[in-house]
Amino acid sequence: MKPAFNTPDWVLAALQQRRQHDLMRRTVTLASPQVPHAVIDGQDYTSFCSNDYLGLANHPELVRAMQASAQQYGVGGGASHLVCGHLAPHQQLEEALADWLGYERVLLFSTGYMANLGVISALAGKGGVVQDKLNHASLIDGALLAQAPLRRYLHADVVSAEKLLSKSANSGLLVTDGVFSMDGDLAPLSALSRLAAEHQWMFMVDDAHGLGCLGENGRGSLSLEGLDSASLPILVGTFGKAFGTAGAFVATSHDYADYLTQFARPYIYTTAMSPAIAGASLASLQVIQSAEGQERREQLASHVSYFRQRMQSLPITLMASDTAIQPIIIGDSKAAIQVSDALRSLGIWCTAIRPPTVPAGSARLRITLSAAHSEADLVLLCDSLEQVLTTED
Numbered sequence: 001m002k003p004a005f006n007t008p009d010w011v012l013a014a015l016q017q018r019r020q021h022d023l024m025r026r027t028v029t030l031a032s033p034q035v036p037h038a039v040i041d042g043q044d045y046t047s048f049c050s051n052d053y054l055g056l057a058n059h060p061e062l063v064r065a066m067q068a069s070a071q072q073y074g075v076g077g078g079a080s081h082l083v084c085g086h087l088a089p090h091q092q093l094e095e096a097l098a099d100w101l102g103y104e105r106v107l108l109f110s111t112g113y114m115a116n117l118g119v120i121s122a123l124a125g126k127g128g129v130v131q132d133k134l135n136h137a138s139l140i141d142g143a144l145l146a147q148a149p150l151r152r153y154l155h156a157d158v159v160s161a162e163k164l165l166s167k168s169a170n171s172g173l174l175v176t177d178g179v180f181s182m183d184g185d186l187a188p189l190s191a192l193s194r195l196a197a198e199h200q201w202m203f204m205v206d207d208a209h210g211l212g213c214l215g216e217n218g219r220g221s222l223s224l225e226g227l228d229s230a231s232l233p234i235l236v237g238t239f240g241k242a243f244g245t246a247g248a249f250v251a252t253s254h255d256y257a258d259y260l261t262q263f264a265r266p267y268i269y270t271t272a273m274s275p276a277i278a279g280a281s282l283a284s285l286q287v288i289q290s291a292e293g294q295e296r297r298e299q300l301a302s303h304v305s306y307f308r309q310r311m312q313s314l315p316i317t318l319m320a321s322d323t324a325i326q327p328i329i330i331g332d333s334k335a336a337i338q339v340s341d342a343l344r345s346l347g348i349w350c351t352a353i354r355p356p357t358v359p360a361g362s363a364r365l366r367i368t369l370s371a372a373h374s375e376a377d378l379v380l381l382c383d384s385l386e387q388v389l390t391t392e393d
């Protein structure tokens with residue numbers, strides 16, 4: 001007789017709770033690459049919720065580079081970086097990133113989530129971690145893994161951050177998103193950098209949504225705020241968004257890189273990223289640094305300003321964002337799902353984002369724009385929003 005396993009009641013109760021509050025999540029399957037015109041459940045949609053801000057996820061150069069890299073180096077890393085999984089494409093990518101951003105060293109991680117867990121858990125000093133209330137979940141989880149004190153300041157509020165640093169007997173790590181992932185606004189990086197320096201705290205920025213899209217040469221929030229490796233010693237970037245591939249990195253000094261190589265567990269105890277992905281990411285960096293990359297950034301910026309201008313006449317409050325992330329706050333989770341469904345019936349795909357990803361009562365459409373959208377796509381989006389948000393009541 002087979003042993004029978006019953007699903008524990010608390011698992012079923014947790015699911016039921018999510019359903020009752022319109023918070024149940026599920027995956028949908030795309031039958032197409034990650035492009036603005038995606039095929040989902042057999043239907044064509046224009047999608048406005050991908051993080052492929054520059055339209056590189058399905059770029060022919062990247063696809064070719066990945067194939068070439070796989071031909072030469074294979075598909076699997078085969079071991080962790082420290083055992084024997086650090087292949088030539090990894091090294092080339094690290095060096096090219098260090099050059100681009102002006103840092104001594106770069107270390108690759110398999111995902112942004114793991115980079116943040118690794119860096120924060122290794123570097124949270126006695127003073128622990130102080131971070132923005134709206135920081136990405138992976139930054140929060142890094143502090144949990146560190147088992148260090150975690151304190152959060154009011155969103156983008158330097159005075160609130162200063163209070164926490166002043167109260168702390170020991171120095172630790174000050175951490176912020178560069179561009180906030182659910183709101184699209186920018187952190188006050190240069191003020192935070194000064195604050196950290198005054199208090200002798202380490203300073204770390206996660207620029208998952210800025211790198212590639214913003215600043216000179218696509219160098220992100222760092223460049224917008226005039227920071228460099230001295231004023232921003234620990235910079236995390238990811239490849240899953242504007243780079244259109246997968247994985248992440250930390251750009252830092254020799255000393256921190258050596259230290260993380262010894263002590264960042266999510267760097268040490270995991271297989272190196274696929275060398276084919278490293279090859280594709282290097283090709284992506286080359287596009288980002290080229291004239292084509294610049295054109296893509298300009299196209300994206302022009303979509304952002306068109307969108308914001310069209311939204312002014314609607315009964316909504318736009319967030320203070322000039323980035324590709326343009327959220328429309330709906331509030332109630334059920335209402336957010338209804339708006340998302342109404343848009344879907346007009347051929348627009350934009351998943352509603354609900355708590356606990358965003359604070360309670362702030363369910364939203366997290367509209368994201370991409371250089372790969374056409375002007376006609378933007379017109380369709382704005383016309384559809386106009387229709388849905390003005391007939392809604």
Ligand SMILES: *Cc1c(COP(=O)(O)O)cnc(C)c1O
Binds near residue numbers: 136
């Ligand atoms: C997406 C994201 C991450 C996680 O990166 P992955 O490579 O997707 O794991 C980390 N930080 C921020 C701010 C993000 O938006």
